[in-house]
Amino acid sequence: MASRETILARVRSALADVPSTETPDDVPVPRDYQHTRPGPDLVELFVDRLMDYRAVVHLDTPVAELARGRGRLMVPPGTPGEWLSGVDVARDDPPLTATELDHLDGVLTGCAVAIAETGTIILDGGPAQGRRALTLVPDHHLCVVHREQIVRTVPEALQRLDPTRPHTWISGPSATSDIELDRIEGVHGPRTLEVAIL
């Protein structure tokens, strides 16, 4: 505990120039940036951005049709029954080990929010999403996004999220640019990201 006091004392003495009456709110933060803005149709924009990341996109195709014949898919708690007709399903109950997850063919989830401008899908562990490992270890992620879950900008998305939940923001399949700055899809996360927009 000694270092806690040492560091806080160092901070306070380093800030000797800050008037003792000043509060954080006295430090002005200009908020002239845009919360949202006009632009192309949300779905169109979202699809464009997803394709840019080389994700596979489906519009208004029944989920079960996309999920059938894809091998064994992890299905988190809260997944609607109509997505699953004829699908070979694995459940996380009791919880699977990482190695067991690695042997599955893919994972089928919903999401919490999606950001059109950046082509981002956000999972928060809510219904049809499950714990974070479920969408990480299997090599194929099929994610369902409802139109009303799509917002245009990052600020709009943050406003809809609950900070106490764990979040995973996904923008395209796993990728790296570490070799000569060439972007290559597919390193440790799912190498295929498929998005079904309903």
Add this chain to the structure above:
Amino acid sequence: MSSTFVGMPSFPKAASRAVGNAQLRHNLHKATHTIRDKRAAAVAEQPDWDDLRAAGAALKNRVLRHLDLYLEQLEEAVQRAGGHVHWAADAAEANRIVLSLVRATGETEVVKVKSMATQEIGLNEALAEEGITAYETDLAELIVQLGDDLPSHILVPAIHRNRAEIREIFQRAMASWGRPAPADLTDDPRALAEAARLHLRERFLSAKVGISGANFAVAETGTLVVLESEGNGRMCLTLPETLISVVGIEKLVPTWQDLEVFMQLLPRSSTGERMNPYTSMWTGATEGQEFHLVLLDNGRTKVLADTVGRQALRCIRCSACLNVCPVYERAGGHAYGSVYPGPIGAILTPQLRGFGSELDESLPYASTLCGACYDVCPVAINIPEVLLDLRAKVAASGAHKGEKLAMAAARRVLSSPGLLGASQRTAGRFRKLTPRRLPGPLSAWTDTRDIPAPPPQSFRDWWASREEK
């Protein structure tokens, strides 16, 4: 990794060696130009970039001016969410804390997400001394670790290596760290990435302890944020039973909603993408995991005490300043002798470490003051301003004795018209004898400049003779 930045020569010495390496210069030129073009396009697409930049700078100022308050707020929020908070005054203490936490798990191996803070404190080396192996999992960090090399860029630590060199490193070293590289490995980046995936897969799935840094820590909620691309971050943050995050005390942002500014600034400025492939955000102990946050000072409060240099603590480690710097592009990252290279390193390293060495005293001079770094900085750090301030401090500290002697002599001559005239006439008389290069320590000046030949007659003498006529 046995390589270390300790005992590096001064910047000009290390840089002149790097500039002589044609392969390195080629790799760096290609990489920095590729990424700066990508960044420019991503920034141009964001219509309110300048407003975001102003907000980002102001939010960081708010945090820094009230850092004690925000640190206590963060600590409380993390503890409320079931996490443990530790405070480390310096590198040695941070390493001791992490070591004891790892020991408590009984494990001898840990997986790591790329983290500047843990590189800064030499965590891997400290753990290795105690028999604990830290496996780097970011592709570029893996290349550096397998190559027994040093990072040379904040975002792309192996930027100095090309694909052929990477293939060679993988073939030579993967076997001694774990799963060997495939026998038929080519230098196709796809094949190299696949080799890294296979090499690390088992390790991720069986890891019990993960170690990370954080890009942001939200004081209000206790939320930590890690941005990445490959999924190695998610693996290290999600799968292990114990997670230890080492975070510099300057990484705080006030509120959850404030992330809206930084989640727009960082990806576009860093990798030049609209958004990086993966971002993880978690608050305290998550999904049954044990979570430890280690708050690191290690010189940051010294930087905070300097009212000019303080702005360096706004840095969000995007590395845009490296990619536009004409000095970095030619000298490369190693010459800066620190995990923080480039313009931001030139102001951060000597402030964090103090002017204790020839290297640290030379860093504020590793710049042409062109100002490109300031232009691209997403939190508007005025790097040239801090460089000049640090130069003044180096000069005041008693360095540059020869230069000061010469300046004192010049002051005497220039303030006396008689002395000035006499020395000008003497120089003019012996102008044929002016050497091209100066001898001894003065040769450092003529290595890159010609001595101007003195004119046969000074302006004053010419003016006087004109009036006589």
